[in-house]
Amino acid sequence: MAITDSKTGKVPKQFNIEELKEQANLMRGYDLACLCAAGSGHAGGTLSIIDITTALYMHVAAIDPKDPLWDGRDRIIWSTGHKAPALYLGLAFAGCCDKKDVALLRKLSSPFQGHPHWLKLPGSEVSSGSLGQGLSVAVGIAIAAKLDNKPYKTYVIMGDGEQQEGSIWEAVMEGAQYKLDNLIGIVDCNGLQIDGKVSDVMNVEPLDEKYRSFGWNVLKIDGHDMKQIVEALEKAKALNNGKPTVILAKTVKGKGVSFMEDVAGWHGKTPNVEELNKGLAELNLVGKIPVDELFAHAKAYQAEVEKKLEAKMPKFSRDYWWNKSDTMKVAMKPTRMGFGQSLAENGDDERIVCLGLDISGSITISEFYAKNPNRKNRWLSMGIAEQSATAAAAGLAKEGKIAVFGTYATFAAARNLDQLRVSVCYGNFNVMVAGAHGGVSVGPDGATHQALEDLFAMCGLPNMSVVVPCDSVETKKATDFLLLKHVGPKYIRFAREATPIVSDANTPFVFGKANVIRLRRECENFAEGFETVLASDYVGEQEDLTIVACGPMVPEAMRAAYILKKEFGYETRIVNMHTMKPFDDDAVLRAAAETGIVVTAEEHQIGPLAWKASSVITASPALYGTPVITGYIGVKDRFGDSGAPWELIKEFEVSAEHIAHKAAELMAVKERKGIAEEMLAR
Ligand SMILES: Cc1ncc(C[n+]2csc(CCOP(=O)(O)OP(=O)(O)O)c2C)c(N)n1
Numbered sequence: 001m002a003i004t005d006s007k008t009g010k011v012p013k014q015f016n017i018e019e020l021k022e023q024a025n026l027m028r029g030y031d032l033a034c035l036c037a038a039g040s041g042h043a044g045g046t047l048s049i050i051d052i053t054t055a056l057y058m059h060v061a062a063i064d065p066k067d068p069l070w071d072g073r074d075r076i077i078w079s080t081g082h083k084a085p086a087l088y089l090g091l092a093f094a095g096c097c098d099k100k101d102v103a104l105l106r107k108l109s110s111p112f113q114g115h116p117h118w119l120k121l122p123g124s125e126v127s128s129g130s131l132g133q134g135l136s137v138a139v140g141i142a143i144a145a146k147l148d149n150k151p152y153k154t155y156v157i158m159g160d161g162e163q164q165e166g167s168i169w170e171a172v173m174e175g176a177q178y179k180l181d182n183l184i185g186i187v188d189c190n191g192l193q194i195d196g197k198v199s200d201v202m203n204v205e206p207l208d209e210k211y212r213s214f215g216w217n218v219l220k221i222d223g224h225d226m227k228q229i230v231e232a233l234e235k236a237k238a239l240n241n242g243k244p245t246v247i248l249a250k251t252v253k254g255k256g257v258s259f260m261e262d263v264a265g266w267h268g269k270t271p272n273v274e275e276l277n278k279g280l281a282e283l284n285l286v287g288k289i290p291v292d293e294l295f296a297h298a299k300a301y302q303a304e305v306e307k308k309l310e311a312k313m314p315k316f317s318r319d320y321w322w323n324k325s326d327t328m329k330v331a332m333k334p335t336r337m338g339f340g341q342s343l344a345e346n347g348d349d350e351r352i353v354c355l356g357l358d359i360s361g362s363i364t365i366s367e368f369y370a371k372n373p374n375r376k377n378r379w380l381s382m383g384i385a386e387q388s389a390t391a392a393a394a395g396l397a398k399e400g401k402i403a404v405f406g407t408y409a410t411f412a413a414a415r416n417l418d419q420l421r422v423s424v425c426y427g428n429f430n431v432m433v434a435g436a437h438g439g440v441s442v443g444p445d446g447a448t449h450q451a452l453e454d455l456f457a458m459c460g461l462p463n464m465s466v467v468v469p470c471d472s473v474e475t476k477k478a479t480d481f482l483l484l485k486h487v488g489p490k491y492i493r494f495a496r497e498a499t500p501i502v503s504d505a506n507t508p509f510v511f512g513k514a515n516v517i518r519l520r521r522e523c524e525n526f527a528e529g530f531e532t533v534l535a536s537d538y539v540g541e542q543e544d545l546t547i548v549a550c551g552p553m554v555p556e557a558m559r560a561a562y563i564l565k566k567e568f569g570y571e572t573r574i575v576n577m578h579t580m581k582p583f584d585d586d587a588v589l590r591a592a593a594e595t596g597i598v599v600t601a602e603e604h605q606i607g608p609l610a611w612k613a614s615s616v617i618t619a620s621p622a623l624y625g626t627p628v629i630t631g632y633i634g635v636k637d638r639f640g641d642s643g644a645p646w647e648l649i650k651e652f653e654v655s656a657e658h659i660a661h662k663a664a665e666l667m668a669v670k671e672r673k674g675i676a677e678e679m680l681a682r
Pocket residue numbers: 044045048080082129130131132158159160161162163188190192193194253267357358359384411415
């Protein structure tokens with residue numbers, strides 16, 4: 001079978017091997033151009049899987065481009081969601097969508113999300129991005145085919161690094177147990193993952209012996225030899241011996257572009273225009289890819305996005321956005337830097353053991369050994385295996401080690417939730433978990449990589465302490481404290497993007513005690529315009545309202561206070577609730593009693609901060625009968641989206657402008673009800 005008209009059963013065109021090679025080459029050109037237009041994404045892995053993609057979508061799998069959801073189609077599951085551009089191009093080259101549209105990759109609300117979302121793009125089959133789940137989904141789809149006597153085949157594309165996830169092997173057993181000879185696994189064996197060689201990070205070989213011993217048929221091929229690919233796919237399709245089949249395809253990451261080939265650094269990187277042109281020249285594609293048209297299409301879409309976002313923003317008398325005027329300028333730095341800095345400084349303590357989960361550089365945990373190679377014996381590369389690493393950290397802690405591990409917050413605090421609950425928290429072990437890239441501001445990777453729910457779980461776990469620092473300086477202080485002075489399970493959570501630096505060496509940081517921040521004046525440097533004191537030392541100034549914030553929402557709350565002062569003359573008490581657990585109840589209670597309005601501001605699903613603050617207010621006898629108006633800023637019960645970080649801040653309505661707008665709305669209620677007077681009279 002191949003590209004098929006499902007109405008007539010006819011195959012409009014059969015591509016021969018030479019034509020498929022030509023199509024694969026063109027696909028590489030489109031891949032580079034679309035990645036360049038997006039400015040973020042994964043060049044290495046998309047280039048290594050493109051020959052297989054071409055063979056599958058244009059020759060082997062049954063697909064009807066006019067009806068991508070045709071029931072008789074073969075199902076192709078991309079377990080490696082980060083290779084989404086290759087999937088999108090497979091669909092586009094098969095005719096399921098316009099090739100030009102793939103240039104909308106990673107843009108806000110685009111069907112071509114950073115990681116595939118099947119509800120946005122028909123034909124993309126399932127939503128993926130969290131590694132190690134696709135084979136299990138495919139097992140379910142293949143069993144459904146058996147139950148319903150449907151003849152379709154289920155293909156699932158995986159990475160070799162991805163084989164480190166234990167769930168893969170659970171699914172491998174299921175495939176054999178249920179005799180799924182309609183299931184075909186394909187492993188893109190390019191030998192690299194993010195932190196380096198798969199064999200160094202966590203060896204998975206010999207994959208052939210492993211799959212065979214688990215009861216699968218195994219085919220080994222050169223994943224760039226089109227004839228071998230087609231033959232293997234056809235053979236796997238025909239094999240009918242009651243066993244699933246895996247095709248182990250030896251590939252080269254970055255295949256086709258000399259400077260990307262076999263270079264780990266090109267995993268999550270995209271070419272700039274110069275590199276794109278160089279790549280296209282090497283592929284003999286100069287003039288053959290409509291680069292200008294693709295760029296223009298992306299630009300026009302982007303212009304529309306920006307127009308829509310602007311329309312969504314609350315309006316004030318002038319533009320208060322970061323660094324838009326000559327005063328109140330702010331410097332920005334990614335908060336995660338403070339984490340790495342602390343590990344570098346404190347890492348000589350022999351009790352500290354750091355566990356790497358294949359995203360070590362970008363979350364800065366590798367700073368632990370970067371300048372101190374002698375610490376390498378206390379650096380454990382655990383591969384892409386968050387669940388096992390979490391329980392291993394508990395084991396290390398049990399024997400007196402200070403175990404530290406980190407990855408994207410959604411994999412550090414959700415994928416492994418049961419291990420955190422039982423092995424770490426129930427046992428009350430001294431394990432430090434770093435949830436990096438939290439909140440919507442992660443940006444173009446999209447929903448699967450945006451931890452918007454982690455704090456519900458972390459704050460809900462008995463024995464767990466939770467800190468969400470507001471900038472890189474506070475992250476450093478919090479890490480210093482949690483690492484060496486706090487014993488027990490602890491979660492530190494920070495954002496990916498560079499965010500405003502609003503504290504300095506003299507700013508107080510006391511675990512479990514909030515800070516109060518007050519706008520004092522307008523000046524050249526934003527941070528210098530504010531005064532910060534420990535909430536317990538603060539003497540109320542009869543401010544109009546309070547904003548309680550955590551993490552990167554603290555700078556937004558500060559900017560909101562500035563907007564509120566300039567636009568309405570309102571005085572705002574900002575509470576930096578850097579420690580989410582234990583929560584500083586007293587800081588919220590006093591703020592509620594003294595200002596009558598409490599607006600919470602969080603950069604994830606509304607709840608961990610909002611509900612906690614609200615329950616503190618409603619459950620406090622001191623406030624019985626006292627009117628307190630509350631409002632919540634945060635993500636409103638929806639999944640994230642791809643887009644630039646600051647675009648997402650606007651799209652998800654978590655900017656200073658949104659906070660200020662909400663506060664002004666509540667001030668109107670308070671003034672109408674005369675609550676302020678009532679409060680003062682008490
Ligand atoms: C559960 C989970 N953990 C971590 C990541 C982050 N991540 C994205 S790609 C990647 C490396 C994948 O390596 P491999 O499977 O070999 O793919 P390839 O090198 O071919 O791109 C990692 C760790 C993720 N997406 N999902």
